[in-house]
Amino acid sequence: MSHPTHSSERIVIVGGGFAGLSAAVRLAQAGLPVTVLEQSKLGYAASSRNQGWLHSGAWFARAHPNLARMCYESLLQTLQFCPECVEPHYGSMVYFSTSNETGLGEWTQAFDQSGIPYKSLSRAQLEQALPTVDRRQIHAGLRLPDRSFRPDALLSELAAAARNAGAEIRPETFVDGLLTEDRSVYGVRVESNEELRARLVILATGAYSQTSFSHLFEPVAGSQSDYRLVRLKTHLRAVKPETGCDPFYVVDSIGLNHLPHFGTSVFGTNRWRVVSSTDNDQLDAVETEKIHEQLQLLFPQGFGPHCKIHDWAGTTVQAMHIEQIEPGDAPLPTIVDHSTEPNPVDNVLSIFPGRATLWAHLAEQVRKTVLERLESRVSETSQPPWAG
Numbered sequence: 395m396s397h398p399t400h401s402s403e404r405i406v407i408v409g410g411g412f413a414g415l416s417a418a419v420r421l422a423q424a425g426l427p428v429t430v431l432e433q434s435k436l437g438y439a440a441s442s443r444n445q446g447w448l449h450s451g452a453w454f455a456r457a458h459p460n461l462a463r464m465c466y467e468s469l470l471q472t473l474q475f476c477p478e479c480v481e482p483h484y485g486s487m488v489y490f491s492t493s494n495e496t497g498l499g500e501w502t503q504a505f506d507q508s509g510i511p512y513k514s515l516s517r518a519q520l521e522q523a524l525p526t527v528d529r530r531q532i533h534a535g536l537r538l539p540d541r542s543f544r545p546d547a548l549l550s551e552l553a554a555a556a557r558n559a560g561a562e563i564r565p566e567t568f569v570d571g572l573l574t575e576d577r578s579v580y581g582v583r584v585e586s587n588e589e590l591r592a593r594l595v596i597l598a599t600g601a602y603s604q605t606s607f608s609h610l611f612e613p614v615a616g617s618q619s620d621y622r623l624v625r626l627k628t629h630l631r632a633v634k635p636e637t638g639c640d641p642f643y644v645v646d647s648i649g650l651n652h653l654p655h656f657g658t659s660v661f662g663t664n665r666w667r668v669v670s671s672t673d674n675d676q677l678d679a680v681e682t683e684k685i686h687e688q689l690q691l692l693f694p695q696g697f698g699p700h701c702k703i704h705d706w707a708g709t710t711v712q713a714m715h716i717e718q719i720e721p722g723d724a725p726l727p728t729i730v731d732h733s734t735e736p737n738p739v740d741n742v743l744s745i746f747p748g749r750a751t752l753w754a755h756l757a758e759q760v761r762k763t764v765l766e767r768l769e770s771r772v773s774e775t776s777q778p779p780w781a782g
């Protein structure tokens with residue numbers, strides 16, 4: 395077979411979740427020919443199976459003010475771009491403490507440093523926002539800008555924006571390998587044996603990066619990679635009908651949080667466990683019990699005789715720079731340029747948002763990296779459709 399290497403100007407993005415679609419918008423806006431290939435329907439994986447928490451960054455502010463700032467910017471851009479993405483029937487998030495020994499001063503100081511606005515709530519306002527929480531468990535609280543958001547609505551809006559900017563989006567198209575010559579990628583092989591040539595391939599494949607494209611991350615004896623992939627698992631509980639409370643976060647628990655969606659309350663914690671790549675989404679009884687215990691404290695009367703409870707677990711893959719600290723603790727948007735890795739391969743990048751909320755930040759970073767790499771023969775001046 396001949397290799398008309400790099401004969402295409404095309405940028406192929408593999409993966410139609412938040413990372414792939416938002417990057418497609420910004421690259422297509424720059425006038426680049428972009429094709430997104432998604433093995434299933436758009437948002438098939440983590441992007442449609444998450445808790446729907448549009449982070450203000452407040453959760454990260456004490457330990458990681460920069461990450462908190464990024465989240466807040468992304469939240470504002472999400473609201474600007476897709477106001478209908480937030481659940482219309484619920485307010486913004488209430489952060490509250492359950493013990494009078496927990497001061498909120500450290501938190502408000504961190505919010506101030508990260509530029510995240512907040513409002514103190516009186517006892518009456520707290521009880522109004524959390525009408526079904528046991529009053530004995532409510533001590534002090536604040537209102538933050540975090541919202542419950544609808545991932546499906548945001549995905550549709552991003553796909554529409556990418557198409558409007560000229561990107562081609564092909565769902566139900568599985569990429570089963572990279573076309574490579576002399577450690578240089580020149581396209582992808584699609585399952586139907588179609589070969590699609592590209593000058594640059596961007597892998598936005600989330601947790602699949604660890605299985606389908608793991609060779610790109612393989613360690614090489616004697617030289618250390620700057621990045622490692624970490625698979626993280628968390629547990630969630632959905633309760634129907636919902637509690638009637640606004641979204642909330644309990645600051646002095648295991649990070650119990652509540653995100654209401656269309657009549658369903660989804661509870662999670664800040665427990666993200668590192669698991670092996672073979673670990674599936676099976677429930678871990680210890681983790682579900684922890685959520686159960688927290689809910690019993692807050693809702694000792696339960697949720698009524700007709701409530702339906704559904705527990706599930708989900709995994710995500712975070713790319714961590716070697717200088718990053720605990721996995722799950724600082725889910726930064728990350729771009730890995732494989733030409734600079736110990737096992738160098740040219741013309742391929744892997745991209746990870748860290749959290750769905752950070753899609754807008756990641757898209758800007760991808761645009762900058764790609765235009766620099768291509769020594770921008772395109773002049774890109776247009777603002778993103780989510781700019782304020």
Ligand SMILES: Cc1cc2nc3c(=O)[nH]c(=O)nc-3n(C[C@H](O)[C@H](O)[C@H](O)COP(=O)(O)OP(=O)(O)OC[C@H]3O[C@@H](n4cnc5c(N)ncnc54)[C@H](O)[C@@H]3O)c2cc1C
Pocket residue numbers: 408409410411412413414431432433434435436437438439440441442443444445446447448449567568569570598599600601602606628630707708709710745746747748749750751752
């Ligand atoms: C349980 C859970 C709860 C979460 N809750 C939140 C939350 O409340 N708020 C928040 O901000 N973040 C949350 N996150 C994180 C967030 O969901 C992810 O960071 C984000 O969705 C990742 O987006 P992505 O586009 O990188 O990956 P994905 O959404 O996983 O997209 C990857 C896409 O690539 C496709 N793909 C893979 N391999 C191929 C191939 N070979 N060919 C073609 N297509 C392929 C997949 O089908 C998939 O659609 C949560 C994550 C989990 C797991």
